[in-house]
Amino acid sequence: MTEIRFQIDENGIGLVEIDRPHVRNALDWSSMERFAEIVEQAHQATDIRALIVTGAGQAFVSGGDLSVLQHYPLPEHGERLATIMGDALRRLEDLPYPTIAAINGPARGGGAEVAMACDLRVMAEDASIGFVHTRLGIVTAWGGGQRLLRTVGYARALELLTTGRVISPDEAYFLGMVNIISPAGEALSTAKILAGQIASNPADCILATKRFLRRGLTEPEEVALAAERAEFPALWDTEFRRQAVARFLKKSKKAIQDLVERKNMLSGDSKA
Numbered sequence: 282m283t284e285i286r287f288q289i290d291e292n293g294i295g296l297v298e299i300d301r302p303h304v305r306n307a308l309d310w311s312s313m314e315r316f317a318e319i320v321e322q323a324h325q326a327t328d329i330r331a332l333i334v335t336g337a338g339q340a341f342v343s344g345g346d347l348s349v350l351q352h353y354p355l356p357e358h359g360e361r362l363a364t365i366m367g368d369a370l371r372r373l374e375d376l377p378y379p380t381i382a383a384i385n386g387p388a389r390g391g392g393a394e395v396a397m398a399c400d401l402r403v404m405a406e407d408a409s410i411g412f413v414h415t416r417l418g419i420v421t422a423w424g425g426g427q428r429l430l431r432t433v434g435y436a437r438a439l440e441l442l443t444t445g446r447v448i449s450p451d452e453a454y455f456l457g458m459v460n461i462i463s464p465a466g467e468a469l470s471t472a473k474i475l476a477g478q479i480a481s482n483p484a485d486c487i488l489a490t491k492r493f494l495r496r497g498l499t500e501p502e503e504v505a506l507a508a509e510r511a512e513f514p515a516l517w518d519t520e521f522r523r524q525a526v527a528r529f530l531k532k533s534k535k536a537i538q539d540l541v542e543r544k545n546m547l548s549g550d551s552k553a
Contacts, residue, residue: 284312287319293330294476295323300337307346308366308391317369323376330480330487332376333472334399335383336392341408344390363422366391370398370423377488379479383472384408384459389447390417394425397432397458400491403475404450404459405468411447431498432458483521 286298297319299306308316323332336342345362353362373380382388382399388410396402396410404410412429414420421429421442430438433456441448453459463471479487489512497505516522 285315285319287322289326289329292477293328293480294473295326295329295332297323297332297334298337299335299342301346302338302340304346304348305340305343305387306336306338306392307343307348309346309349310365312346313362313365313369317365317372320369320372320376324372329378330484331378331476332380333383333469333476334373334380334395335385335469335472338386340386340392341382341384341388342392342395343387344392344413359422366394366423370394370425373398374400374424374428377491378484379476379487379491381472381476383468384410385466385468387411387447389413391423391425394421394423394428397425397428398423401475402453402459403461403463403468403472404453405463405465406450407465408450408468409447410453410458411445412442413445413447415443415445429458432456483516483519485519486516489516 284299284301286300287295289295297316299308299312299316301307301312323329350358350362379401380399382396382402384396384402384404386405386408388396388408390411390413393410393412412421412425420426426438426442429441432438433441437456440446448456450459450462454462461471461475493505493509493512496508500508
């Protein structure tokens, strides 16, 4: 139970940390089931504003724990493997608030799929990511192929999946797979800063934004546009919005007054 930790801090930042250093945070049956349980706990929590997923130590997640899974070679075992984490990552994707993968080290195979199931990704400059499934004669089973397709497009997804090539943070950033590259050892701290920036804004606004963006991934454009528009009226009628507008107008008025005074001073100097 302690191999995967789940906690929520005072700012509403949730953290899921996989800690199996002896296998570079690879997942066996029990840890996969534990991960799925934690995702369900995250769905039930009412005080989370953003959730970070990371690995402890020097690795993110190196996929399934082959030292254990090799003893389960039958198709029904493969179906079980695909189902537990496939369902868990779908539920992770369905969380109403933003999720962030803090890729602190190598993400391989299923670990790359875990990263792609998050909404956002922070990657340390000494980390790497690779969909290495084909090297083992298998394909993605946890939804990573479809998520990669949505992110990088057909041709690049096909190339990465069929070659099993491991890529650097710079290439991952270029392909749009990574939002931020952090210094070595700072993926988690950088992800916490990003999560804090998200959590500092009104929760209703953040939840609405994720809702309508995700509609745009699967719905026709007209339906997605209507969903986006439908989120707006209730957010317009909030005390937060009224106070924010008042602060903006006050600041804007002050800026105009300062500009006028500066112009008058310059005009007076030129006449003198």
